[in-house]
Amino acid sequence: MMNKRKFGLALTSVLAAGALLGACGTNDKEEKGKDKDEPAKGAETTENGGDQFTLAMVTDVGGIDDKSFNQSAWEGVQAFGKDNGLSKGEGFDYLQSKSEADFDTNLNNLLRRDFDLIFGVGYIMADALGEVAEQNPNRNFVMIDSELDAPNVAAVLFKEQEGSFLAGVAAAKMTKTNKIGFVGGMDIPVINRFHAGFIAGAKAVNPDIEIQVNYTGAFDKADLGKLAANNMYSSGVDIIFHAAGGTGNGVFSEAKERKKKDADANIWVIGVDADQYDEGKVDDETNITLTSMLKGVDKAVIDLATKAKEGNFPGGEELVYGLKEEGVKLADSRGAIPEDVQKVIDEYTEKIANGEIEVPDNVSDKDKK
Amino acid sequence: MSNRVVNILVPIISIILGLIVGAIIMYASGYDPIAGYQALWQGIFGDMYSIGNTLRQITPYILAGLAVAFAFRTGLFNIGVEGQLIVGWFAAVWVGYTFELPAIIHLPLALLAAAVAGGFWAFIAGFLKAKLQVHEVIVTIMLNYTALYAVNGLIKYVSDGGYKTPTIHETASLRSDFLKDLTDFSTFHYGLIVALLMAFVMWFLLEKTTRGYELKAVGFNQHAAEYAGMSVKKNIILAMTISGMFAGLAGAMEGLGTFGKMSMMNAFTGVGFDGIAVALLGANTPLGVLFGASLFGSLKYGALNMPNAAGVPEEIVSIIIAVIVLFVASGYVIRLGLQKLAKKKEAK
Structure with a gap:
């Protein structure tokens, strides 16, 4: 009894919705779709369609x-x-x-x-x-x-590892505490390439550098990025490279907060994929984006x-x-990277481009911790 | 106005109200509401491809809704359907690609694995509730995260550091060439039959068996049930486990049907949480869940066509869908209004 009623109700509402929407429907869309299903006669490739x-x-x-x-x-x-x-x-x-x-x-x-x-x-x-x-x-x-x-x-x-290598060079040259950080999204091959390049680059110019690594496990959780950045900056890291999509936005907000509190703090973020200069804007004069690894x-x-x-x-x-x-390449640092460091970066760019240096594209599990 | 008419009117009015408010939002943001809804309609029923995919989307919603509804009927709030779905998904896929068996054994075995995994995940919460009085809401929420990250770890392990499992063997797949041809390459699969069957199982279990009667009795009043000589603890554990089995099967629909594999996830699928709304919409009855899942699945799937065909941006679409669901879910208010209206008429 009860069930019958429910079923009737379901049926009626579907029909009602159908009538309502069907009334305003013209079918041009569907017809358009049909045209496409039939491959154009004569034309093998659709480019000419x-x-x-x-x-x-x-x-x-x-x-x-x-x-x-x-x-x-x-x-x-x-x-x-x-x-x-x-x-x-x-x-x-x-x-x-x-x-x-x-x-x-x-x-x-x-x-x-x-x-x-x-x-x-x-x-x-x-x-x-x-x-x-x-x-x-x-x-x-x-x-x-x-x-x-x-x-x-x-x-x-x-070859994300090649661009990240340059980011690593920049970070290792610019750090004052000898500690830099990497915040990754998920622990997957693409992100591992960023990670591997970054480490290789940093170690190439400074073999003793300490690199903290945090895979947040997500690309859309800014709060996790902020937490990771907080931990790193608190332990003395002064430059963080993130490859974490939306999670990386949290890295930026943590860095900006710290810079706002203490204008003299040496705190930088290296952006990823696109030029993230605008993300790093603290005020009209200050910006904490060192550069970005452009893909x-x-x-x-x-x-x-x-x-x-x-x-x-x-x-x-x-x-x-x-x-x-x-x-892949590094974005314009807009003066954040001094000329002598830029020169080193350019040298490495050339070496990688002509094949003199081969950048590893994966890291061992030990390095992920 | 009779009760029956009210029951039919309430959801219809809710949907219409939701559509109207959605139209106002679209109009106010500068988009054509008629084109928008036309796109939604076409997205759901436009052609065989859309219909196939709409049905595919409805399938896991039915099972997730059944899982929540079953727990509700037995006095439990299973908010962990999401986690149970995830472990079920993985278990089904694992069986699907590890073993090589004839389809007649392989497919049921994979489904069974999903049900067992999901059931086990829910059993943990049921056990803790029965033995230590830990509230199931807290445990299941925590187990959701445990499931998500544990399964991500397992995927990484079984794929040697990759991000997805191998693809399941044909013999464990719910997909078929027949359905594919029928629906113009949609991902529609035989899982719908499993879902419908499970709706029947839930109805039969609750309405036609002694065990079901006991489960419901514990849900209504634990003390009365205990006084009547039923084992409350046993029934709580059993209820949670069965609920989890439905949820695990929902995961199998994704694993054996839609995707044929599992990728690492950086967020929940959302199907398990939507299952709560589906169950509420369906008043926790199996047939109601079918209706709720159909509505949810159709809206969810059809909405994809709104940016495509009408240029309505994703964000507006989310608002509109949410508004429709909100109105449907708040059917109680409309019911109240209708009853008042009826009373006024009577007074006259």
């Missing part, structure tokens, strides 16, 4: 404003769109993922809107993108930050979009952007 070359990207769970690689990728997409006279929505767009389960849907949604090139950002998306790419062999994809072996996917990887996701995006537009899409290839390709 539309009159304009269009592109779109799916973020990972960090979101479009993560001040990190999602944002950087989006900046690349926007820049390409602007240069090619595209409009947002039609010519270029992004979709955000709130969880891993959203990847598949977001990728498919973009496919249905007939974008010529679709970017998946973040290593966690590799499986989802691989599956979608296999189901749509006539469409082109770019996988950013992970390997992915498929004929219609170009995989983009960065040229935007550059890679523009690079690949341009290639694809010209019909040279490197499907099935793995593109690695290192110091040599200017895929």
Whole structure:
């Protein structure tokens, strides 16, 4: 009795909602979707399908404003769109993922809107993108930050360890306490590359330096980043390099608070992925961002979009952007790094770029503690 | 107005009110509410792909809702569904890729592993509650974090320092080519059958068996139950364990169906917590949970299409969905209003 009632109720509300929404629905969207399912006759590649070359990207769970690689990728997409006279929505767009389960849907949604090139950002998306790419062999994809072996996917990887090496050099040269810190997000291969490079760089210029390491286990928990930074600064660390996405914002806020309390404190943060100079602003005169390890996701995006537009899409290839390709580098320090230190950094840059120094891309478990 | 009409009207009015407020929010922020809801509708029912994925999203919600509802019915508040789901997910995936067995044994074994793991995780809380009177809310909340980080550690261990487990064998998968073709490559899988079956199991257990009667009796009044000769402690432990088994199966849906593997997580999935709302929406009855899970799953999944098709930003979408859920969950107020209205009419 009770159950019957509930069922009726469920049914009615679904129908009511249906009537309500169905009434305002026109089906142009769906029809548009159908067009796309049928591959254009004659045209083997979809690049030639539309009159304009269009592109779109799916973020990972960090979101479009993560001040990190999602944002950087989006900046690349926007820049390409602007240069090619595209409009947002039609010519270029992004979709955000709130969880891993959203990847598949977001990728498919973009496919249905007939974008010529679709970017998946973040290593966690590799499986989802691989599956979608296999189901749509006539469409082109770019996988950013992970390997992915498929004929219609170009995989983009960065040598984070090389840029981080330079960050390590800068930190080891600039520290006054001989103690520097590394705050990582999750303990995963990408972040290990940052970690490994940072240690190698610091030890290269100062073998006796003490490096504190803290993996917070998360990319979206600023409170954990703040706590980690607090512990490090309290124990005498004066420069922290973070590779922790949103968690790193906590490192910045801790550093800024300390700088505000004591303007003479020698406290610095090295940002990651994008130029995080604005994050380090204490007031108009003071800034605690020493520099940032830039990951040229935007550059890679523009690079690949341009290639694809010209019909040279490197499907099935793995593109690695290192110091040599200017895929990673240090941001302008705006005077925070003195010239003599900069000179050392430049020397190492050259050595790495021409292969004289090979930077390790992983750390032993012992170093993670 | 009869009770029955009120019961039907309440959720309908709630949903409509939620939609109206959502429309106002969209309009006020400069977006077209009609286009927005159209996108939501298309996102849920637009084509076979959307329908398949909507059903896929509903599946774990049903099981998580059942887990919470079952505990509620027996007087317990299982807030640890999230953690039980995570250990269930891992257990299912582990069985899924470790063993090589024929599907007829492998799949049930993987599901069983998930149920056992989830059940064990909840058993800890039930045991502590029964033996030491530690409140289950506190224990289960703490066990959520324990599960999250322990499983992250296990994933790292089994993958030799990687971030995800190997993919499960075909024989343990809930996915099928048939469903894939039917729904245009959606991730819809046979887990829905498991979820529906479990809803039936819960109904049968609670309504048709002596054990269920005892469990409910302990939930209503421990002392009375004890006086009647029932073992309160045993029933608390059992109730928690069964609740955890449902939760573990919810994890298996993700592990054996949607993903076929498990990646390290830096935050909770949220499914377990949403399960609380699903159970409340469904008044802790199995059929009610099916309804609540359908609503939750549809909104959650369909909302993905709002930024895609109507350009409504993610943040606004979250607000709108929250508003709809808020109105549905506060159905009590609407019920009160309807009853007052009816009384006024009678007075006249």
